[in-house]
Amino acid sequence: MPSEPVFRQDLHIHTTWSSGDGAVAPEQTVELVAAVRHAQVVGISDHFHYIDHHFDAYAAAVRAAGLRLGTEVDLPQATEAAACNADYYIAHCFDDPEHYRALETLLATGRPVIIAHPHMLGTDLSRVPPECLVEINNRYIWRTDWRAYYQPYAGRFRFVLSSDAHQPNWLSQSVARHVAAELGIEETLLFTP
Numbered sequence: 001m002p003s004e005p006v007f008r009q010d011l012h013i014h015t016t017w018s019s020g021d022g023a024v025a026p027e028q029t030v031e032l033v034a035a036v037r038h039a040q041v042v043g044i045s046d047h048f049h050y051i052d053h054h055f056d057a058y059a060a061a062v063r064a065a066g067l068r069l070g071t072e073v074d075l076p077q078a079t080e081a082a083a084c085n086a087d088y089y090i091a092h093c094f095d096d097p098e099h100y101r102a103l104e105t106l107l108a109t110g111r112p113v114i115i116a117h118p119h120m121l122g123t124d125l126s127r128v129p130p131e132c133l134v135e136i137n138n139r140y141i142w143r144t145d146w147r148a149y150y151q152p153y154a155g156r157f158r159f160v161l162s163s164d165a166h167q168p169n170w171l172s173q174s175v176a177r178h179v180a181a182e183l184g185i186e187e188t189l190l191f192t193p
Contacts, residue, residue: 007173009189011043011070011114012090012137012162017058018046025167034065038163038171040193043068045090048081055084068191072116075102088112088190090135095122100129107131112190114160117141119149130156133188138176139164146179158188 014021015030030044044062048071051058055071062069072090073081075098081089082105089106093099093115106113107129114133117140118125125134134157136150161176180187 005037005040007039007161007177008187009041009043009160009191010039010163010165010171010173011041011068011088011160011190012045012072012116012135012164013043013171014046014072014164014166015044017044017054017061018050018166020050021047021166023166028165028167030061030065030067032168033165033171034067036168036171039173041068041189041191043070043088043191045070045072045088047071048073048077048084052077052080052084059085073106075099078102078105082106082109086111088114090114090116091132092116092121093118093123093128095124095127100127103129103132117164119144119146125153125157128157133158133160133190135160135162136176136179136185137162137164138173139166139170141176141179147182150179150183150185154183154185159185160190161187 018024068087070088071086074092120140161173165171
């Protein structure tokens with residue numbers, strides 16, 4: 001009998017569709033993530049630059065597994081990614097004027113735009129449109145002074161918590177949830193189970 005999902009939502013998960021990402025384990029397939037079902041709502045968000053020419057096949061595989069369809073976008077590819085029928089976007093926003101402008105391209109789709117691990121990319125959250133959501137993820141949150149980085153923006157943005165899992169044993173949000181609780185941040189749920 002399958003166990004009950006531990007978390008409410010996890011939208012930042014990679015699979016073998018991110019074929020060039022050396023951190024992705026060969027066991028990290030869409031089918032495995034769907035079988036583990038560690039969250040009530042699970043989304044796959046493979047790197048757009050690996051799937052852009054195969055987006056329809058990628059979308060079919062993710063949707064056939066009953067999962068939400070996302071993609072992690074390097075913002076120079078925002079126009080191409082916006083043309084794809086994803087449910088949401090995970091955006092790499094470096095501290096670059098072009099990146100902040102490119103966020104508007106993704107926001108114009110009307111789909112949720114989540115700023116991926118901004119403290120690791122040097123994102124200036126004061127320049128990010130407030131319509132974007134900000135991610136706190138289990139993979140990177142502990143590598144910086146998260147309290148100093150996120151606390152000034154705790155009331156400005158809606159936040160999502162995620163694993164950024166590239167391997168089966170990374171399907172967790174324990175540290176991200178601890179940080180959110182310490183900051184008084186309530187998770188924003190984008191989709192219903």
